[in-house]
Amino acid sequence: xxxxxxxxxxxxxxxxxxxxxxxxxxxxxxxxxxxxxxxxxxxxxxxxxxxxxxxxxxxxxxxxxxxxxxxxxxxxxxxxxxxxxxxxxxxxxxxxxxxxxxxxxxxxxxxxxxxxxxxxxxxxxxxxxxxxxxxxxxxxxxxxxxxxxxxxxxxxxxxxxxxxxxxxxxxxxxxxxxxxxxxxxxxxxxxxxxxxxxxxxxxxxxxxxxxxxxxxxxxxxxxxxxxxxxxxxxxxxxxxxxxxxxxxxxxxxxxxxxxxxxxxxxxxxxxxxxxx
Amino acid sequence: xxxxxxxxxxxxxxxxxxxxxxxxxxxxxxxxxxxxxxxxxxxxxxxxxxxxxxxxxxxxxxxxxx
Numbered sequence: 105x106x107x108x109x110x111x112x113x114x115x116x117x118x119x120x121x122x123x124x125x126x127x128x129x130x131x132x133x134x135x136x137x138x139x140x141x142x143x144x145x146x147x148x149x150x151x152x153x154x155x156x157x158x159x160x161x162x163x164x165x166x167x168x169x170x171x172x173x174x175x176x177x178x179x180x181x182x183x184x185x186x187x188x189x190x191x192x193x194x195x196x197x198x199x200x201x202x203x204x205x206x207x208x209x210x211x212x213x214x215x216x217x218x219x220x221x222x223x224x225x226x227x228x229x230x231x232x233x234x235x236x237x238x239x240x241x242x243x244x245x246x247x248x249x250x251x252x253x254x255x256x257x258x259x260x261x262x263x264x265x266x267x268x269x270x271x272x273x274x275x276x277x278x279x280x281x282x283x284x285x286x287x288x289x290x291x292x293x294x295x296x297x298x299x300x301x302x303x304x305x306x307x308x309x310x311x312x313x314x315x316x317x318x319x320x321x322x323x324x325x326x327x328x329x330x331x332x333x334x335x336x337x338x339x340x341x342x343x344x345x346x347x348x349x350x351x352x353x354x355x356x357x358x359x360x361x362x363x364x365x366x367x368x369x370x371x372x373x374x375x376x377x378x379x380x
Numbered sequence: 381x382x383x384x385x386x387x388x389x390x391x392x393x394x395x396x397x398x399x400x401x402x403x404x405x406x407x408x409x410x411x412x413x414x415x416x417x418x419x420x421x422x423x424x425x426x427x428x429x430x431x432x433x434x435x436x437x438x439x440x441x442x443x444x445x446x
Contacts, residue, residue, distance in 0.1 A: 123444070123445060123446030124444040124445060124446075125443075125444035125445045125446045126444065126446075127444065133444065146445055146446055147442040147443070147444070147445055148442065148443050148444065148445025148446075149413075149440050149441075149442060149443075150440060150441065150442075150443045151386045151387075151438065151439065151440055151441075152386065152407055152411070152412055152439045152440060152441045161408070161411050161441060161442075162441075162442050162443055162444055163410070163411050163441075163442060173442070175442070176445050176446070178445050178446070188415075188418075191420055192413045192415060192420065192438070192440050193413075193442075195413035195414075195420050195422065195423070196411070196412065196413045196440070196441065196442055198423075199409075199410060199413070199423050200410070269446070270446075301446075321446070322446070323445075323446030324446065
């Protein structure tokens with residue numbers, strides 16, 4: 105498999121992981137996911153609506169044989185709740201016989217305004233979920249120190265945010281992502297680091313991939329684009345372009361110009377003095 | 381007997397099993413996981429697991445999310 109993304113025991117062909125939330129319709133979601141050519145999609149766990157038995161279910165619109173589902177613990181504000189939701193998600197995915205039953209995207213949030221992760225609760229939940237046999241992909245801030253602590257706690261992947269969830273601000277602190285990469289990949293170059301959250305446009309995906317992260321997880325930037333299907337195409341290209349650019353090795357940035365054309369052999373015009 | 385399902389009070393026949401409750405609520409079992417009093421009730425046990433007065437149940441499914 106050429107340049108696949110390895111996350112724990114999961115091998116993904118695409119380096120994009122795409123969310124299933126906030127689309128205008130399920131049909132649009134299905135088409136957008138297909139256009140990204142991703143093979144892993146995130147889903148959330150929520151109470152079944154008991155009054156609306158005829159209501160459509162997300163699972164009617166997802167080919168669970170095609171996609172590996174990555175259940176999240178979105179909406180959880182404590183380690184206890186996150187562990188509980190992770191176990192419920194696993195139970196559903198076991199029933200679906202989906203390979204995603206053994207992993208979880210851990211989100212343990214601090215408050216609703218920023219949706220920033222609570223680092224302490226996130227660390228506690230990581231330890232408990234790892235002990236419970238989960239492969240834990242952890243949403244966290246771009247703080248390299250907590251990133252390292254999460255890896256040491258057994259996280260299968262650490263997923264620093266580029267900027268707050270759904271904010272579309274891109275990568276606000278590329279230097280922190282760089283340090284995260286150094287800390288997490290030191291002596292372990294294949295450890296997967298994924299930028300999760302903050303993407304607003306395709307250029308953000310390319311920029312993240314050029315930093316050397318292994319993948320990007322996004323949702324709102326596609327779902328709420330004016331044309332979600334076209335943006336899904338753009339994200340696919342951007343991810344590939346960014347990855348190739350990273351692998352190709354960029355030139356160093358310099359203060360002054362260096363000519364692309366030879367200095368020698370330039371046709372010289374005769375100097376005409378005093379005749380303008 | 382009375383149960384609380386997803387926070388709502390429900391009356392069901394005495395001796396109702398998890399499987400019967402899901403049928404009563406017209407819930408497609410493929411789509412859900414059930415938690416009884418804070419512990420997961422694995423799907424394989426639904427047919428036999430009898431509920432008791434005052435049980436607290438959570439029935440969850442997958443929805444769109446990032």
